[in-house]
Amino acid sequence: MSNATTSVPPPTRTAATRNLGLIAIVGSIILALLGLFFTAEDVDQGSSVRIMYVHVPTAWVAYLAFVFTAVCSAGHLWGKKHSLNLDRLAGASAEVGVIFMGVTLVTGSLWGRLSWGTYWQWDPRLTTTAFLFVTYVGYLAVRGLGGTQQQRAKRSAIVALFAVLEIPLVHFSVLLWRSLHQEATVLRPNGDVTMDGLMLFSLIFGVAVFTVIFAWLVLHRNRVLALVDAVELRGIDAALEARRAEEVPS
Amino acid sequence: MKHADFIVISWVLSFVPIALYAWRNARRARQLDPFVDKSDKPWT
Numbered sequence: 001m002s003n004a005t006t007s008v009p010p011p012t013r014t015a016a017t018r019n020l021g022l023i024a025i026v027g028s029i030i031l032a033l034l035g036l037f038f039t040a041e042d043v044d045q046g047s048s049v050r051i052m053y054v055h056v057p058t059a060w061v062a063y064l065a066f067v068f069t070a071v072c073s074a075g076h077l078w079g080k081k082h083s084l085n086l087d088r089l090a091g092a093s094a095e096v097g098v099i100f101m102g103v104t105l106v107t108g109s110l111w112g113r114l115s116w117g118t119y120w121q122w123d124p125r126l127t128t129t130a131f132l133f134v135t136y137v138g139y140l141a142v143r144g145l146g147g148t149q150q151q152r153a154k155r156s157a158i159v160a161l162f163a164v165l166e167i168p169l170v171h172f173s174v175l176l177w178r179s180l181h182q183e184a185t186v187l188r189p190n191g192d193v194t195m196d197g198l199m200l201f202s203l204i205f206g207v208a209v210f211t212v213i214f215a216w217l218v219l220h221r222n223r224v225l226a227l228v229d230a231v232e233l234r235g236i237d238a239a240l241e242a243r244r245a246e247e248v249p250s
Numbered sequence: 251m252k253h254a255d256f257i258v259i260s261w262v263l264s265f266v267p268i269a270l271y272a273w274r275n276a277r278r279a280r281q282l283d284p285f286v287d288k289s290d291k292p293w294t
Contacts, residue, residue, distance in 0.1 A: 230290035
């Protein structure tokens with residue numbers, strides 16, 4: 001691809017996405033400064049706690065992405081118009097969620113190597129998280145099956161509504177079973193948060209930054225998917241026209 | 251690997267996939283653009 005082509009802004013860009021992108025970049029830089037330099041080391045875990053500022057926010061925003069996928073899917077299934085835009089939003093959100101969940105698994109694995117001395121254990125939290133990741137990879141595979149856009153939307157919406165039920169299982173796995181993974185530090189059932197002020201602020205700030213990144217990516221991806229659908233419909237229309245032209249008796 | 255390497259790699263591996271995904275999306279959008287018209291882009 002030539003430099004001239006890559007320098008052209010993508011057709012999915014608007015003022016809103018440009019501003020979101022800028023906020024995401026500036027926020028990420030501030031988060032890196034907070035997480036890597038300004039926050040204190042943990043009493044027990046030392047500097048390895050710095051992985052928390054990316055590991056936990058990506059996990060939470062991945063949950064958010066999958067819940068958003070389910071909400072959009074429900075909107076498509078039970079809405080009067082059976083909106084394809086809601087279906088595309090669901091697909092875009094699931095894609096971003098899978099990326100964030102993948103990041104959670106990789107960063108968690110590296111953190112585990114430092115804390116537990118191993119990259120992986122078949123621990124309830126780790127196993128259910130991996131299962132959730134694989135489920136949504138499957139959801140994306142279902143979206144790629146053949147059929148019309150309405151067929152794609154309906155079958156993937158049904159899968160999304162079942163898949164989202166796994167999230168409570170993942171979140172409460174550390175309470176339901178004996179787990180190597182620590183219990184929740186912030187979202188505890190009793191509401192008690194035991195964390196240093198700047199550490200807690202950085203963690204919440206990380207969640208905000210990754211939420212902005214999520215919104216930015218989903219907006220762009222939703223528009224790309226709309227373009228893909230439009231091109232596909234034009235291709236079908238062109239093929240039908242060609243077939244009709246062939247059927248005209250000479 | 252040193253302790254700090256794990257931390258730096260974790261941060262790099264958090265943002266690189268996101269950047270690659272954003273870049274791939276932008277490239278796909280530019281590829282599709284010649285095949286659609288303004289009515290296909292209600293956000294513009």
